Amino acid sequence: MATMKALRQLEYSKPLELCDIPIPSTDTGTAVIRILAAGIISYTRDIYDGTRKYPYPTPLTAGSSAIGRVHALPPDSTALSEGDLVFIDVTFRSRDDPSHVFLSAIIQGFTAGSKKLMTHWRDGSYAEYMAVPLENIYPVSEHLLRSADQGGMDYKIGDLLYVHRAFVPYGGLSDINLKAGETILIAPATGGFGSAAVHIALSMGARVIALGRNKAVLDQLASSLGSTFPPGRLVTVPITSDADSQIEAIKAAAGNIPIDAYLDISPPSAFTSEGQSPHFKACIMSLRHSGRVSLMGGQMEVTLPHSRVMHWNLSIRGKWMYERQDARSLIKMVEGGFMLLGEKGGPEKSPKAFALTEWKKAFDHAMEDVGFGGGAYFKIGEY
Template identity: 45%
Template structure:
């Protein structure tokens, strides 16, 4: 194993001392590797559209302070715990911020973001994994580090590389969510899948991933410009406008014939949207539904369609480690291209407010990153 880097005694990180209060850049002790962990030099940490809401006290998902906030990230391994057997110092990795309890896989939280107020996840997020990726260094679980073939991904096309910027690799974290949902309902090549809405960060990425998996996609949405852009990405992406009228939407969906599956990635604001009913009612008998959205309240379901068409309705939170490894292979093998991914902004830790604002208004398939 290659030599560990010497870690500095302190590093700069964003800290939130009190829930809902502004983040502050501080010099804090650099995390040290313990068994089962790696310390990453954070190259680019993701900022999602609702990052600002997560920390300003208005978000329903809570956590205990103080924390170093954060999200998923691309990092370079700076040091590993004594039980690491394959992760090498210097390796570029995708850090997945979906951390599970090792002694109970049913318990999980999102690093630097939310503990969902469950006792086990609260213990982990306020204890061993309190400091996330909005700093120069972050200590993370070994099993949440997915190695990336840097030479292939970032190398020059002249020498067989794909020529991606490290920031573009961040998009993998957005795409993984939809991939987890699509795999959970076994979407196959040749099938037709409705993705609705399909014009958001996670949902737009899901449309691109579904095409790479070999599916035909019907992307539903309200934003005409983004829908046109989506159609331009692949001849297998078709669009149907979300009009709010169930019958109108079903008539449009019927133009595509047999529909095998539906992935819902609604934000809370879309709780009353007609697409949940129109998409489910348009599925073929035996069709499958993956629910991944952020609806906060209860939703009314087309009960008779679910029963009479023997539909499978499956909830899905995030993705499995196997999904992460397989999707990275798709990217490294050129099956899932990142050429469409543009970097909306790369911000320093001090510029966190600007980063959150830019991310809130990100265009489809943009990524916004923070790095210390």
């Protein structure tokens, strides 16, 4: 039987190991993808060493969203061809009840159905090949990777992996129906998903007020995206130490324009038993009447300004990941040049490539190089 290299975790929270295991085979509704590159989220180390206590079954092959080429197709595939360049989406949903959701090789989700599903689909993309349900495979135009002299966009594989990062906040922005011309608060805007949220909201035609504690990253966002979008479309506001001064700072940044929406993508550390970061209440208090909030952060418990939410008719929606339609729409935005990547108008920094054998260094780098662009990924197959 043909074998492949795969980065596996044999026991929960124990170090990963590079193993030789059989190449998976196709099945009805399941294709096999040859992995070219796989993304690493900033807190991957905390997932696999057990710090985040994400529940998932072991043994498994670790992984995240990835880019690959179709290696083998099942007989019931109707749209894909062998060799196609594809994105692999980590958001796996039950076929007979899509409300059961888990993230491939990351977390088993929160229902009995999602837990059961992950027991079956437990192997992720940190391997040379991966078995993937057809509905988690999105073909992508080759012209994105083609050189400029061949009429292509000349993107690097790391630029394309950034699209996976963008899928997440795009899910929340779509869910609260952000429209061109609207103004949105994004906080914190300095992390991996937060900075991507700023980039997409701008690309969708919105005006963005981006909040963060790290002034250097806010400045980097402003300088990277400032030249791509008209002046005034992106304003940055430092996170202050109390809600009142934060509201004043937001007001000053917004000028006379009402603020329509707020996307929160805070990490759990912004909401501890000692209290919550003041930006959360301040952003909600700054919304216009009938404003919308998308809660995408990882916090467990929050305190809400209930009276304001009620009297101002605010809508608050939680969103985990994104819908298939969102992924397709965002890919179209990238293919059509509505959202530019890399040097063309995206992050100035590119993620750093690592081999699977360098997983420890890769996870450390992803954790240290947080912000707009940057981070780390595994280069696995030849492009």
